Amino acid sequence: MRVRLTEIRLRPTGKKVRLDREVDVESLFIGRGPDNDLSLKGLTISLHQATIRMSEGRVYVESASGQEINVNGLVTNGERLSVGDHVKLGSWELRILEPDAAAGIDVAIEYEETARGDSERAALNARTQLGVEVGAFARRPLSWLGIGVVLVGFLALPLLWSPAQSPWNTGDVSRGHAYVESDCQACHSGGFKAVQNNDCMTCHHDIGRHAPAEIQMTELENASCADCHLEHRGREVNLADLGSGFCSDCHSDLGAGVPATELRNASDFGEDHPPFQLALVTEPLEEAVSVDVVAGLVENSGLKFNHLKHVGKAVSGRGDAKQFLQCGACHQPDAGGLYMEPVNFEEHCEDCHRLDFDSKGPADFAPHGDPAEIRSRIRGFYATRVVNGDVRDAKAPRRLRLRRPGSTLSSEEASLSKKWVENKLAAAERRFYDRPGTCVNCHTLDPGAASDGGMGIAPVQVQDIWVPGSIFSHGSHAPFACIKCHPAAGVYDPDPDTGLEQPEWSMAGAIPYELIPREPTTPVSNESSDILIPAIDTCRECHSGASSWGGETVPSPCSMCHPFHIRDLGPMSGGVDTAKASEADAAPAEEAPANDAPNDAPEEEGEPDSDQASAHIGIPFLAMHSGLPSSKVHDALPAHWAKAD
């Protein structure tokens, strides 16, 4: 097939020229590629766009690439062509002319670039906005913005202005330290420096050692407080709770590291813990001995007391109402809720056991205390009667009874008076020593032991803290009745009026505790030597080791009962021995607050003698230990404390 191709080209002058060429081909390939017979430029044309071929004298156009072809304005994939047809390929238009048969031309094609899109393309480009990164919304500016915001907001600003440091806080500090939370420098004294022990000891200067100084615990001596006490773990986290594993590392086989120790091994309260050890008084005024709690153990406090005779007894109270003696009538928890206050004669015994010394005399009674003191007091009482002419005793010598008040005693009267007073004293002492309900009820007499050589009282020593190796909080156990742990102490006599058992007594704030059915085998304490401290098994009914969880028992780490830092052993290295400091310097203002019961209310702290002391243990200390916000603590402070702040 011989094809004449005529290009109509537009000169820049605007004149059109015709350029003819002839090709001899099987089929005429048309496309963008230079290898085509008819190569047309333009991106919208495929490399091989179309083919024109001849078959049986007819001319056909076919799409070579599947790209559409536009013939006479209609889109097609292939079409027979006749003279006069227009074929659009991209911006080109091909027109089929009458073939010049004379010249041997089978097909004549005239082609021209009709609609050049160049200027349209420029305009289209102006209306085209591609790429999702527009203006500042692009990776680079946004990256700089991100870096800038973070570095300025969270590094530069906090470094220049410390209130902006709060985002640096890795987590809430524990409740005890919450009052200094906004003041980073209170604990972090310098940049790129770990929290120093000195920072902690600003407040905790008397923090106790863990072991006596003789036991060299180098690792501990050199340790940082912060190694064990991790702060910023949350408000309710107990910094002292390091888990039992921390303790059992050494204490499961303490002898291996500390051969000289007398402590027995313990690694888990539920599984591996020695029996409780009591500080037992075996002889009053002698040092208490350490004894395991076992059945049949007795104490010797020098006192006589029978719980059975007291508990549940109906007594007339200070008011008119009849009351039944309950544990709380004598045993009151201390202000910290830890231990019981000592029983006190004036407060707990005297209502019933008043030391009346003269049944016929006026309502006067001896104080509780040193027998010599009591004797002197009784002598004074009767002597005053004589001096005042107020002797009404029918058995007294007549001269004494008829004396005028205020007149000077003659020597005879003085002699009579002395004799009478001594007789009265002897009568009073007989009441005390012979009659039930007075001295001999509780005390053993010791003739001649008194400072005046008269009748004395055998020494008494009541153990105040029975298990000194641990801390027990009665307050934490308030929901339970006393007899839950001290069954022998809580047996009541039946109500004398109704014959019924009395309701249990439990501590203030406790859930009312209804009658508990009691077995006949329930122990009863009717000897003063009875020891009512429970053995470890009683505690284990509710408390198990720290590692047990998911059960109904309370997982109890060592630190629940045992403090790590024991003040009695002296201060940790770098600390201040407050006990020695206060001995050496009697000035109370210098005395650091040795606070055994941290929950003490302000008035229980004792009266600080100077503003310096109150400033030290004032608002921060109370905020720390009461859990009140500082502002509220300020209101709660006594006036003379408040002014220090």
Added chain:
Amino acid sequence: MIGPRTFLEYQNYRYLKVSLVLLLLSIGVYAFDSPPGGRSGSSWTGYGLGTISAAIIFWLMWVGVRKRDYRSTGAPLKGWVSAHVYLGTSLLLLVPLHSAFEFGMNVHTLAFALMCVVIFSGILGVAFYALVPTSMTRNRNNITLDAMLERIAEIDAECRIAAGGLPDYYARAVVTSIDETHIGGGFREQLSGKDPSCGTSRALKSLRTSDIDLDGEGKGQERKLVELIARKELLLKQIRKDVRFKGLLDLWLIFHVPFAFATCAALIVHIFVVFWYH
């Protein structure tokens, strides 16, 4: 363009295995660690996991440098991308293990939150790379975006010629179709893949509803014009789809990269602060 399969399956999932081993080791160390005071970012395990995590983060950033280094003779880029994806994703667990799952309203958790944005945008990127290119290729049908735009320009030129002999009504439609057709545009326009106010659609509608009676030659021209503008509308649809696909492939990076830099900044602040006040 690297297809996700080539880097996800790189060397028979080598870096997936590396990441899983790293995670299992970290979980093991974490589980058996019981420092005094409980697990935390400031225990030795915490420091260790934190150091590893920080090293991974800074290394991940280096991919941005490596991918621009065409002369590199080291590991192939797809190996880098493979490790980037798997190690990056493993940070979602490594970092919480480092902090012992402690979070709060602070710059430390900010670093973690920024890192999460980076990782999730990266996962989105991988997903886009897995799904979009197939559709994009199918939509392009062997024509480049530039060729499609060129064709639009040609059609515009043809339209001007075709409308030359027709009444003003047609000329106005052509002008609308040309001047009021925008391609791409803002973020939303590009990602929607549609332009409800496209001038070409409106022109086509007005031509189709025209009730002007034309004579024979005019009728032919009108038909040609309608044909052209209809073709243009189809092309525009194709172009806008293409723009949308391209947008999806680029979009995640706009989050991934700036948040990655912000994460690095926050990480530096984090490290500075924990050693400033430790």
